[in-house]
Every structure is written in C-alpha cells, then in structure tokens.
Amino acid sequence: MIPANFDYHKATSLEEAIALSQELGDEAKYMSGGHSLLPMMKLRFATPEHIIDISKIEGLSYIKEDGDILKIGAMTTQSEIEHDPLLKSNYPIFGDAVWLTADPAVRNFGTIGGNIAHGDAANDQPALMLALRATIIAEGVDGEKAIPIDDFFHGFYMTALEPGDILTEIQIPKAKANSGGAYHKVERKVGDYATAGVAVHIELDGDGVCQEIGIGLTNVSAVPMRLERGEEVLRGHKVTDALIAQVGQIASEDCEPESDLRGSEAYKRSIVNTITKRMLNKALERARN
Amino acid sequence: MAKHNITMTINGESVSAEVDSRLLLVHFIRENLDMTGTHIGCDTSSCGACTILIDGKSVKSCTYLAVRADGANITTIEGIAADGTNHPLQKAFHDQHGLHCGFCTPGMIMRSIDLLETNPNPTEEEIRWGISGNLCRCTGYNNIVKSVQQAAEEMSKEKEATV
C-alpha cells in the first residue's frame, strides 16, 4: 500500500501554510500528525496532489487555562493530552477518550486538531467537543475565526473549515466547580473505531440541579452528533435515575446508526442507550466530587 | 515530482538523502539504508511491526513520510545496543521467551522502550494496553508481558544504581 505521487511542502508558519494553500488550490491538503490522512492516501481513497506539512509550525502545541477558557493548541498530540496533569485532574473526560483512541504509538503523533478537522464521525474528539461546547479557532485567508462547535461539522468528512483554513486552537469553557465529564465507547477490540461512543459533560449547582449539560455521540450518525433533545430533559432539573433513563432512551431514538460490521442498527441503538446512562452517572459522580 | 533533500540522525549517525515526497519512512530505512530490522506487517498502522523511535517517541514508520523526518533523531532496533550487547528489553525477551518467529519483536521492543520511558513501573494491565498497537501472532502475549516486567525491574535497578 503506497500513496500516489504528490508534492510535499513544508510550512514553518501559519502565514506560509495559508499562502501555500492559496497558491496550490483545491488539490492541496494539510497534514499535521498524518495518522488519519496518510492511511487514506496509502489505500488511495485520497489522492491529493500536494501535501502541506503543518506539523513544523511552532507554538501550536499547548494546554492551558486562560481566564475562563481552557485552550488546547491544535497540534497537541493525543499523548500530550493523555499525560497532561491539568487535564488529568480537572478534565478527566479527555483521559477517558484518549485511552481508547487508536494505540499509544499512534497517539504520539496524532493531534487533537487533526482528529477534529478530519470531520470523521468515527473519531472520538468530536463528541467531546460537542459535549464540552468547544469553540474551534481557525486561521484562514481572512484572518482568525471562531466557530462554535455546533456549526462546525457539516457532513461526511466535511466541516466549516474553508479551503486554506487551519484549525489552530480549541477553546473550552473552564471547568466549573460541581462539573464533570465522562466518555466511553464500545469497541470491537482495543484501538478500534467506536461501535458507538458517548461523551457527557454536566454542570450542577449547589443543590444538584443541572445547570448545563452537553452530550455528544460518536459514530452513530454521518456527522458527529449532539443529543439536544436529551440535554433539554436534564437542563434545569435535578438529575434522577428516571431522567437518566429517559435520556438514554432518547439517545437510542435520536441517533442514526447504520448496520455494518460493528453490529446492527438495533444493537447500536441499544448500546447508545446503555453508555449514555453510564456516562451520565459517571459524569454526575465526578461533578459531585 | 520534486525530490527533497533530507538529513537525519539514525542510530547516532547522520544520514543525508534525496527522497521522493511519497517515500514512507519505513521504506527509507529498509530500502535506502538497508536496515531491515524494522518490518512491515499491515500497511494500515494496525500491527506495529514497523515501530521505531522519532526523538524518543514510538511511531509506526509505515504511517510517516520520510521527508517529514528531516532533522529528526531516529532510533531503530539496530541502534538500541552496541553489537554483541543487549538492551535490558532484548535480554528480557530472550530470558522470558518473549518471541517466537521474531517478526513483531523489533517493533514490540521499540514500543516497550517508549512505554517504560513514560511509565517505568507498569502493571500487567498497563503493559497490555501499552503494547496494544503491536500485534503478535505467535506468543499469546503472556511472555511478552513478562519480558517487559523483567526489563522494567532491571532498568529501575540500573537507574537507582546510577543516581
């Protein structure tokens, strides 16, 4: 398995990358970690004529809280996310997800930006972004833009990124007291894409009433999916087992899985129900502690 | 298509070459440098037979372009111990019968070096998850786990001794 011929261009700055992209046009693709794109090129599912390597652009790998916002540089690798002390202590949902993403060697070079920008509903980070209400920061021909996550995923491998845009940063509201998140996916074996995955982020007030809730689903629809109807059931309410069960049921109804090698549509709906309930409980537990 | 001049350090030696854009790092190492200890097993970054270290981090070299390794410091199985000597992992795989056909072994060892670097004292479960991107079809993994455990112990002792 060998990619078709292409020309390689290394960009050392965002400006250079964007300029190259403008110059080379539609047949150019950015590559950061390369662990999503290069396999597709080897299978010749993708045959770009130009690759613009953005992995050498400095300053895009960081994890920090800045005021009320958690900022993660797009070129931060999955491994860096896995081992980051801040994320470990305050945002354990990342650890849940990264642990189940591919394998450690792939995680060493696969980046969070690439995982999101690829627009693949089977990737794990999109569901997290939906649950955490992320804002995607991109740099393009017309300068920087901020895209709310709800507007980001457009279709099968399609996102709000326009030609030339580079995803540079992920912004997430800083974790509040009494908030918690959790992610799990069912996979056929370790490192597999999700049969189905659910990300939950919940914020409680002092009385245990749900102030904010985000639920994102992995690989049960053509586009990474936010479970809005389920969120509405919980927002503003004290979370009870009955409500959790109701949200699980909604998740199984609203997701749009297809039967394939990972199981039938009915099976996937059923496990989405189960994982949604489990992740709600796990997120609640974390929010309460 | 344009060629690119690249320079990198492999196993401590500087190497320069002119390569095609699409040349995969694993082929550069095997075909251009004639270092055939790094193997190809799956082409889809599923099996880990091609695992090497780039700047100390394990990577599947079948999913990495040679041209991107320009300036990198690369270590392959050939470079982890001087001729006639063993890295603790090499010794442990021998002691614990952690290999049969040997085809996955270089990748498994390179991955384990990185694993023990980030987690010097892993549990059995952490080892199993830590090598989950490396397939072995012969050993059933029991003895690979034991090998990594033995090496972890020896390497910790070595570290203590040098402190």
Add this chain to the structure above:
Amino acid sequence: MFSCKTSPEVGGMGHSVKRKEDARFLHGKGKYTDDVKLPGMLSMVMVRSPYAYAKIKSIDKEKALAIPGVLAVITGEDLAQYNLHWMPTLLSDSQMVLPTDTVMHQSQEVCAVIATDRYIAVDGAEAVDVQYEPMKAIVNPYKALEEDAPLLRPDKEGQKDNHIYHWERGEREKTDAAIAAADVVVKERIHLPRIHVASIETCGIVASYDKDTEKMLIYLTSQAPHAIRTILALVAGHVGLSEEKIRIIAPDIGGGFGGKVPVYPGYVVAIAASFLIGKPVKWIEDRSENLINGFARDYHMDCELAATKDGKIQAFKVSTLADHGYTDSSANPSKYPTGMFSICTGSYDYEHAFAELDAVYTNKAPGGVAYRCSFRVTEAVHAIERMVDKLAAEIGKDPAQLRFENFIKKEQFPYASPLGWSYDSGDYKATLEKAMEMIGYDDYKKEQAEKRAQGKLMGIGICTFTEVVGAGPSKDFDILGIAMFDSAEIRVHPTGKALARFGTKSQGQGHETTYAQILAEELGIPYTDIEIDEGDTDTAPYGLGTYASRSTPTAGAAAAIAARKLKDKGKKIAAHLLEVSEDDIEWEVGKYFVKGAPEKSKTIQEVAFAAYTNIPPGMEPGFEATHYYDPPNLTFPNGAYICVVEVEEETGAIDVKRFVAIDDCGNIINPMIVEGQVHGGLTQGIAPAMYEGIVYDDEGNVLNGTLMDYLVPTAVESPHWETGHTITPSPHHPLGAKGVAESPTVGAPPAIANAIIDALYPLGIKHLDIPITPDKVWEAIQESKAKA
C-alpha cells in the same frame, strides 16, 4: 513422570534452555524474504479483481507500460504461451495462475506488473485498465448445489455441477439405527466460518534466474521448501526448470500457521517473470492481498449426538458441507481429502459413528488453507465438544461429569476409534481432573449458582479434545504423491561439535534449539555445540516440512534415530580406542566406557575425533548419519481446557475471567518452548472464538480485508493464560513425544464457546456459532426474550 537425564549445560530433553535463535531476531538481524536484496532486482505487484465473478473483456497494458520504470505487464494469455496459466493445488484440483477469461473470486490475480521498484510497480498496477463483465456470484454453498446454480468450473472435464466430492467414514445404517433408538438425541448445525492465519509477515518470494547457469534461486516464505521445489519441477519442468536446477531457500519466516504451505499464483508469476527476464523479481503481498486470498475452515456441520437418558454416549453423526471457494486448495494428504476430520468422535468411548462431507465450489478464494491446523481437527473437535456440552445441558448433567462417564479409559489404549484411528496413549481423566483442580471448578460451580440466583450471567466451558498429528505413516499419507516422512542428517565434526540438517522448516517454533536438545539427549554433545540448519533445498535432506504439528513427531524422531546410528558407530570406535570388544562397551550420556571399569572411557568428542583420525581397520571414516523417519502411526496429543466467562446481559459484552489449559503432548523436549507454543495457540483459539471471521456480502465482496477490520487480538483481548501438563508418552515415538502447537488452537474455541453458551443458558440460548461477538450475543438475547 519424565526426568532429565542430562545436565542443564548439555541441555538434553526436559530442560527449559533459552533459544539459540533469539539473538538475531532481537537485534533486527533476522533475514526474512522481504529483507533479501539482489543486484538488479525488480519488483512485482499484482492487479486484482474487484469482482467475485466476472468475464475479463480486455486488459489494456498501454498506460502502465508508458510509466518510466514499468518493464512488463504479464497476463494469463502471456503465461498460456508456456502452458503456465494453470497449476495444480496440493489436493490435485486446478487453480489459475493468471486468468485468460474469467475471474472466480474477489481479489483474484488478474495480471502482474514488473517494474524497477515497488512504488513504480504499484503505479503501474493502478494504470492497467481491465474491463470486466460482472456475473452473479455464488456466495452461499447451499445455493451452489441448487439445480439452477450456474456451473462455476466448466473448465473441469466431466464437471456437471458445483459438487467437488463426497467423502464418508463409518457405518451409516448402524449409526442411524442407534440414533433412532436412543433415549436422547441432540442436534445442531454448527458453522465454522472462514478465517485467516494473518501471520505478521505476509507471503512473498524473490525469484532469481541466471540464464548462464540455468539455475533458479528462490527465496520463499515456505513451510515446505522441498515439496514446493518438487511441485515446481513437475509444473515447470517442460520449460526447463528441472528439479536439480531449482534451489529454494526458506529464510527466516515471520509466522506460518499453515498459510505458508500452499503455492500462491504470485510465486509462479514471479518465477516465470524472472525466468523470462533473467533478473531477480521480488513479490511481497500487502496485507489485504494476504487476508483476502487464503482461507481456513468454512465447514457447515449438521451434528447429531445420541445417548441414554443418563448420559452414556451411543452414537455420533456429522454431515458436513464444505465451502472450498473456486478450487480445493486444501493442504491435505491425497487419501484424506478432509484431513483428519474423522477424529470427530473425540475422547469418548462409544460404538457407532458416521461422518460424511460434501465439498462445493463457490466464488470465494481457494479454500482449505490452514489456520494453525489444516487437517480439519479444529472443525472435528468443535463439533463433538459443542455437542457433548449440548447433551449435558439437555439431560441436566454437569459437563465434566458427563465427560468422565464417557472418556476412553487409560487402560483402553491403544484405542481403536469407531472411524478408524488407533489412538496411541492418553489419560483423559487425569488431565481433566488436573484442569478442574487448577481452576477450582467446584468453587466456580457454586459461584455460578449464586450469580444465576442474582440474575447474572456466568458460564463455565470445558473442552477435552483429542488431537491427531505427525503424518505419515507414508503408506497412508502423501501430498500429491510425495510420501509424508521426514528427515535428519547429522555431521559431527572432528572436534566434537556438530551440524544437523532437517527437512522441516521452523517459523518460530524454535527448531534450532529443540532439535539440538534432542541430539544433546542422544549424544551428550551440549546443545550449544550443535548448529541446526533447515530450509535450503540444496543442503537439507528431503522432507515434507513443518505444519500440522508434525516436526517433533517426524523430524524429531529422525534426529533421535540418526543419533542412535551414530552412537552405534561410535561404539565400535570406542571399542577400538579402549582395546576391548564392542560387547564390553556401555553408554551413558556423552561417553562410552568399559563394562565394569567406568574409569576406562572415551567421550563422544574423543570418539568423533577418532572417527577422522584413528578408525578401526575396515571402517568407513567420518562421523555422520542420516535418517528418514517414516512414523508407524500418528501421535494423539490431548488436553483439558476450562474457561470461565461473564456476560453482560444489557450489552452482550463478554469477559473471559479465567482460562486454564492442561495439555498432554507426551514427553517434552523444552518445557519453556512448549508452554510458549500453547500460549500462542490459545490466543489463536480465542481469535476465531470471539473476534475473527472473514465476512462476505451477497456479491462476494470481502468486507474486512485489512487488519483494521479483521480483528486479530491484541494483548488486551488475549487473557492471561494459565497452563499445565500431564504426560503420557507416545509408545511408538522414539522419544515418547507428540506434537503440540496446534492443540491449543483446536481446544480453545469450543471451551470458550461452551462457556459463553453456558452463561446464556438461563436465557434459553442453546447454541451460537463462532465468532461469538457481543453484538451476536445481544441479538440472541433479544430474540430469546421476544420468544418468551
């Protein structure tokens, strides 16, 4: 009980000495086929069919040939000029090397592109324009037998339908009568799907023809280089490739498991290309080519097991439909087209059995290639062991107890099985008792009862299998007429060190260590002083190769007997040196001594030196021996495996909590290596039980042709295996040894399946075909609930 006769330094049988072959693998210096690089070497890449069944309308080479570096595009028409477009399979069926008009399965080789390097060859293959006329593929073997099914193999003379052959063993009428008269009969249709060995190294070849010397040098991923050379000479002798001009070297092999026994079309095309061009040609499969083009299993077995109401087994009948794809490429002995499937009566003593099998053609890749057992023992054991558990459940008897009550007893060996085998030895009761004790069977039974009371699903599965390995005897066993024996040749050098060569070929089994240990045991020469050489047809003695756990039963025996021939010669030399009569010489490992005067002795090394420097008058100089061993019978390793699982009702998730494997493979040469073989086989047993299976759609497309979707277990899915042994030596093997490597792959799947189905039994689920995946379990639970 076996005890070591040699010191650990000498390292004879029973010592867990470390492997001699490890160093090169650990340092990246193993030499595998893809590591071979010859001057001027070209690269070959196959163009493959996207369709499962299609007419080839045209092949346009022009665009490919226009690419700089592409030297040739070889088609079936090109090969037909030399009559090389068809070849025989190992079971005397016929297989296309390259097609001239029709492709018969998805990914079949259509033509080959030869270029100056791999990258250009891939571009060339992309550029070849093949026009197809797709036809409706036959994917279901039952449909292949329907009257209106199209005839898939009109090329075969006399072929009127898609039926390949019928085979049967045993007494149909008596078995039917016993089943009809029985108190209890359990029935099931059991399917073992297609799976793939997926050795981490794929298959490949470097063929290098020298037009001046007319020698064809071939580096090949082959488990059986001698047999392949002979077949090549038979197929290509007419173009000048006669056997003495062909040298096959099987270098280091990255796992075989039977997948490297057959001749694949790519080998033949690479050889033909090198022959025509006069340059070395390399062809290495990529992973998808590997996964889609060779298969094991695919048996649909209708089983009936009859017993008295208290569980005494009376009769077993199995009728099988075997899906062989478009050609039967089984690597089976010619008189045994279904391999050793008739071992299906298992470890139990009863009178009546009948097994029959009908093989059919479909539009799938050539079927019958192995998965760590080509001889159909896996299928046979799965059938009987599932049925025994089903019987136990049906009559409400503990499955261990049922087995104890039906086992062939220790004193019944040699045991004549109802389908014609003579089991050599075993103590099935002791083996199962040991497994039960090791896992704590009674405690698990209690825990299970408690869990069931709480509505939790926990299962305990047992498999007590009997394997059959080590073919010949040659009077019964041959591959394409070549008798199945094996060989050893020993040369002891003047300084007492040795070189030994074998007709087998290790793919990770550790022959360089274990064969040396056998010789150390027999001769007393330290195993570290003995070099082992295999796989080069120019130097190694003729043998049928390594597969089906046959190396220790055949070549291992040959080594022992060749060593004994040497010892006999050495005795004469020792008598000469010690100036006594040969009758006065006695042997203890490593030295000869004078009866009654042990201080007067000569070591084997001294005798070796004398063999070249001071021989008795009239004796032929040198210290060498060769033996071709034709076994009098097969060996019958056996084992008792117990698996404990928990199943989550809500999701179908399966958790393997424990797995204990007790194996009896007779006397053990190297316990460390045997344990390693068992571990590996167990992981290759859980693989088909829970993860692996080639999936086809209705058009014959393979849906999981990469390792992203063909689910080879990682260290996480593979449980922590617990192993142990009982030892009943084989009475007919010179070392009392039996083969072992396939046992765990044979025994694990039914143990796991039995455990999962036992867990699900309270829900009314009585059978599931492997692989038993969480989604399959979940579906079965929903179905069962719907019925209730």
